[in-house]
Amino acid sequence: xxxxxxxxxxxxxxxxxxxxxxxxxxxxxxxxxxxxxxxxxxxxxxxxxxxxxxxxxxxxxxxxxxxxxxxxxxxxxxxxxxxxxxxxxxxxxxxxxxxxxxxxxxxxxxxxxxxxxxxxxxxxxxxxxxxxxxxxxxxx
Numbered sequence: 001x002x003x004x005x006x007x008x009x010x011x012x013x014x015x016x017x018x019x020x021x022x023x024x025x026x027x028x029x030x031x032x033x034x035x036x037x038x039x040x041x042x043x044x045x046x047x048x049x050x051x052x053x054x055x056x057x058x059x060x061x062x063x064x065x066x067x068x069x070x071x072x073x074x075x076x077x078x079x080x081x082x083x084x085x086x087x088x089x090x091x092x093x094x095x096x097x098x099x100x101x102x103x104x105x106x107x108x109x110x111x112x113x114x115x116x117x118x119x120x121x122x123x124x125x126x127x128x129x130x131x132x133x134x135x136x137x138x139x140x
Contacts, residue, residue, distance in 0.1 A: 011044050013047075014047060018040035020062065030115060043067075052068060053068075056082075063091050064091060065081055075109070075110045075111070
């Protein structure tokens with residue numbers, strides 16, 4: 001097991017979170033074209049409103065984060081990211097276990113969305129016990 005440190009993000013972490021969010025958008029193939037500066041503004045607003053974030057640190061550096069909010073019937077995990085150079089080391093799995101034990105303890109359900117083209121993301125979520133629930137479709 002990797003030894004990670006976890007901390008609740010503050011609005012002052014919005015720039016760090018926005019940088020990681022920008023990587024997440026590119027890695028998962030999302031069509032969002034926001035700049036890091038625009039993502040920082042959005043992230044700050046989310047943290048000031050209904051979302052909370054946890055930053056995972058490994059050897060003193062950010063290794064990833066989770067952005068989520070509490071819904072009436074479930075935890076909505078909006079974003080979950082492990083930095084490129086920290087992947088395939090058990091960080092994502094350990095972070096999810098920590099969140100479920102220390103932050104979401106007692107949550108009956110955790111819900112998230114994965115782009116259908118994000119094959120690695122789908123495999124990760126299935127490997128840690130998530131199952132398909134819905135498919136969102138659209139037409140341009």
